Amino acid sequence: MPPSSPLLPALRWVTLATIAGTIVAMVVDLLSMHGPWLIVALALGVVSFVCCFTALRLLDRAIENAAAGIRKASDAAQQASHDASEQNAQFDSMRNQLEEYRRLQEELTAAKQAAEQGALAKSEFLATMSHEVRTPLNGIVPILELLQSSRLELDQRELLNTALQSARQLLRIVDDILDYSKLEAHKLQLESVTLNLRETLDSVIRLLERQAQSKGLRLSLHIGPDVRAVFRGDPVRLRQIVSNLVSNALKFTERGSITVQVAKLKETRTHHQLRFEVQDTGVGISPEAAGKLFSAFSQADASTTRVYGGTGLGLAICKRIVDLMGGRIGVDSEVGRGSTFWFEIPMLKVSGDIEGPRSGLQGARLLVLTNDATLHKRIAASLAQTGASVQFVENTQDALAQLRAVAAAPGRGFDVLIVDAASIKHTLVALQRNLATMSDAERMRVLILEPPEPLPEDVRELPNTVIVQRALAESDLRPKLVELMAGEAISTSGRDSSPAVTLTAGDASMTAPPPRAPAPAPAPAPSAERAALIGPLRGRLLLVEDNPVNLMVAQRLIALLGLQCDTAENGEQAIEKIKRGRYDIVLMDCQMPVLDGYSATRAWRVHEAQHHLRPLPIIAMTANAMAGDRQKCLDAGMDDYLSKPVARDQLESTLRRWLASRAHAVGDLPLPEEPAPVVGAAPLPASPPAKAVLSVLTADEIAAAGQLLEQATAQFVAEMGAEAEHASDALAAPPTRAAGATPTAPTAPTAPATAATPAAAPTPPPPAPAPPPVPAPAPEAAPAAPRKLPPALEAEIVEDLWSAMGDSFRDLVNVYLEDAPVHLGKLDAAVASNDVGALVGPAHALKSSSANLGAMQVSAAAKHVEHGARNGTLTQPQVAVKVLHYEFKRAEAELRSLLGD
Structure with missing residues (x-):
């Protein structure tokens, strides 16, 4: 029976009742006793009862203890059984988990392998797509x-x-x-190089400034005065972010302005925290649309893509790049009131990596004359950290007062005067005249910021003066000032630094204008780097390309740059040609049959090392544009990398840089024997290149031009009469003339009828006495075959001017036709008074104004007069001025015909 059974107490009481009954029975039996035995019997009954009760109590406790022990044992057995069951269940669960883990591990391994294969396939696909898409674009x-x-x-x-x-x-x-x-794919890696923040942002402003101007928008850059100029970072990606934000602002802004601002938020021991803002006055963005702007393939609404275009990736790319830089990006906007896109990034400090401009302008005293608040801020910010003392005035009177005040104190004069010509249009000439009378003018340099409209010619003659475009980048202003103070940039016009072509006619010479590079309209503003590069390219180049379209495009670009070019279709042919020929640079495609560019470059580097040859610059020119493609080319031994499609500016700057470095290594640039045609090039158009008057002249062409000028000279001699005839004898005849030999007067030239028709050749005169050692022909000899004169006007320049100016072009021509005779009259007066020095000013004025209008022959003749008078080499000024008259008559006739006069 279980110890806890309810019958146990009942049994106990039954036992006590039985004992009690027995005792009572005994007592009853004893009641029949008498005397002491009765008392004894009663006492024994009581003692028996007590003993029985005590024994029962002890027995009850023992039974309860035993029952408790039994219960504990039972509970322990049950708990052990339960624990065993739980352990079995846990073991079963653990076994199931291990099996699930093994299964998941196998699935993860398979997924990882699939992901790696997918990433590899994606990377290969991107590389292939990049190459395949860029290849046709390179032909477009x-x-x-x-x-x-x-x-x-x-x-x-x-x-x-x-x-x-x-x-x-x-x-x-x-x-x-x-x-x-x-x-x-996490393939984009940031680089950390030393960068100039202002120059980096300036490049973005210059790139997009023309687009802003075409929409009538003001695009400006403001950098806080406490922002350092030099940092370490990734200039390419920083430029990409700012360019994307500014491009978006241009897209959504129809009127007003766009401002790029940079401010310093805080500074640590190693970093500056900078905030970049792009503020516009465009349409604005609602708060709902702003929340999804930085998501891929998202725009403000569905109509945005239809109206403004785009993929919706620009801002997403900006956000990813900013995240990689450890920064954040956002937008503050209100519909109808414009937007401010901003990003904050840490920029690593630089100490001593780049020498700032302070050393060049330290202690310099500059006076700036401008009433333009925006230009004032730009110049002040640009010169804030140079160590120069800058003072601003707003009008000519204040500028002259400042100059006169410091002129009386020795050593306190201004080093440079910066003049904003647009701010003092009506007093600019007066300023020039006053400067010429000041005693300090010879020491002080003048930098004139030229507006879009042309400056008066008198201003260009100001001594110690440099004229630059008003839109000169802030990063270019400081070097220009340093050069100006050092006396390296002094040029009255700032336009005659290119080499010229000299044409010889008898004993006289005429300097033709330098080659004019094609200037498409409209075209991006030239970069500062390209503007600083002066002079033609010279050298011999090997182009290795198997694609016929790319080959033709590259040949045309190289031909326009004036370089000689040979071609090869694969790396094997390239190596053979390099071994046989002498090349200054190799442009190498990377993916070619037979032998690719990488292998060909490695093979040539081995050949160079074995034969101790000077390294030949090899530049990759490929449509591969992935992150590792550039490094792959460099690892193969190439020196530089150009991604297709190759822009002409990029190709020119790269070739010029490597030609210059190679020239420094050998002492001078390689000079070709003569401008040879491109080997294997596709035929060029029969017409001369646009705006390329005298840009490519062979020896025969130069000789022919000389004979043409000789004929023109002889014609003018006849017009001048006896005095001119005598001058002609001095110019073209030998020192002694055969007795009785007299030249026959030539007929007057015939002006062209229309501008569309090439200038008519003049009636051929009898040949003038030839210079020695050729004997003079007999007077009765037949006239020489006429040679066609160069066109009086360069049609492409005229077309571009007309398309750019519209109806204003007629006014420009009329001003030129009214102004040129005045200068010609000054030239005639100088010749009459035998004042050679007085020829310089009017000749210079004619040179620049004629070149700007496309009258290149007038400009060439005027340049000949100017340089000859300035250098003292003008032996026959009467003839030279007459040539100038004649060329102006030709240009005037074509211009009037063009205008229908």
Whole structure:
């Protein structure tokens, strides 16, 4: 029976009742007793009862204890059984978990392998897509750029510009997709190099300034005075972020301005925390739309893509790059009131990596004359950390007062006067005259910021003066000031630094204008780097390319740069040609049959090492544009990398840089024997390149031009009468003339009828006495065959001016036709008074104004007079001035015919 059974107490009481009954029975039996035995019996009954009760109590306790022990044992047995069951269940669960873990591990391994294979396939696909997309674009963009330099009607040029803009937009979209794909695949790596913050942002402003001007928008840059100029970071990605934000602002802003601002938020021991802002006055963005702007393929609303275009990747790329830089990006906007896109990033400090501009302008005293508040801020910010003392005035009177005040104190004069010509249009000439009378003028340098409209010629003659464009970048202003103070940039016009072509006619010489590079309209503003590069390229180049379209495009670009070019279709041919020929640079495609560019470069580097040859610059020119492609080219032994499609500016700057470095290594640039045609190049158009008057002249062409000038000289001699005839004898005849030999007067030249028709050749005169050692022909000899004179006007320059100025072009021509005779009259007066020095000013004025209008022959003749008078080499000023008269008559006739007068 279980110890806890309810019958146990009942049994106990039954036992006590039985004992009690027994005792009672005994008592009853004893009651029949008498005497002492009765008392004894009663006492024994009581004692028995007590003993029985005590024994029962002890027995009850023992039973309860036993029952408790039994219960504990039972509970322990049950708990052990339960624990065993739980352990079995846990073991079963653990076994199941281990089996699940093994299964998941196998699945994860398989997924990882699949992901790696997918990433590899994606990377290969991106590389292939990049190459395949860029290859046809390389046959589109450069060819369209080349077409811009050809003769086109206005509507054709508009169509061409539209096609070129579309091609460039397509290229930007491809670049955006590739960048985002690289960010998604974590393939984009940031570099850390020393960068100049102002120059980096200036490059963005210069790139997009023309687009802003075309929409009538003001685009400006403001950098806080406490922001350092030099940091360490990734200039390419920083430029990409700012360019994307400014491009978006241009897209959504129709009027007003766009401002790029940089401010310092805080500074640590190693970093500056900078905040970049791009503020616009555009349409604005609602708070709901702003929340999804930085998501991939997202724009403000569905109509944005339809109205403004784009892929919606630009801001997503910016956010990813800012995140990689450890910063944050956002937007503050209100519909109808514009937007401010901002990002904050840490920039690593630099100590002593780049020497700032302070050393060049330290202690310099500058006086700036401008009433333009924006220009005031730009110049002040640009010169804030140079160590120069800068003082601003707003008008000519204040400037002259300051100059006179410091002139009386020795050693306190200004070193440079910066003049904003747009601020003092009506008093600029007066300022020039007053400066000429000041005693301090010889020491002080003058930097004139030229407005879009031309400056008076008298201003260009100011001594110690440099004229630069008003839109000069802030990063270019400081070096220009340093050069100006050092006396390295002094030039009255700032436009005659290019080499000229000299044409010889008898004993006289005429200097033709330098080659004019094609200037498409419209075209991006030239970079500061390109503007600083002066002089033609010279050298021999090997182009290794298997694609016929790319080959033709590259040949055209190289031909326009004036370089000799040989070609090869694969790496094997390239190595053989390099071994046989002498080249200054090799442009190497990377993916070619037979032997690719990488292998060919490695093979040539081995050959150079074995034969102790001087390293030959090899530049990769490939459509591969992935992150590791550049490093792959460098690892193969190439020296530089150009990504297709190659822009002409980029190609020119790269070739110029490597040609210059090679020239420093050997002492001078390699000079070709003569401008040879491109080997294997596709035939060029029969017409001369646009704006390329005398840009490529062979020896025969120079000799022919000399004979043409000789004929023109002889014609003017006849017009001048006896005095001119005597001058002609001195110019063209030998020292002694055969007795009785007299020249026959030539007929007057015939002016051209229309501008569309080439200038008519003058009636051929009898040949003038030839210089020795050729004997003079007999008077009765037949006249020589006429040679065609160069056109009086360069048609492409005229077309560009007309398309750019519209109805104002007629006013420009009329001003020129009214102004040029005045200068010609001054030249005639100087010749009559035998004052050679007085020829310089009017000749210089004619030179620049004629060149700007496209009258290149007038400009060449005027330049000959100017340089000859300045250098004292003008032996026959009467003849030279007459040549100038004649060329002006030709240009005047064509201009009047062009205007229908």
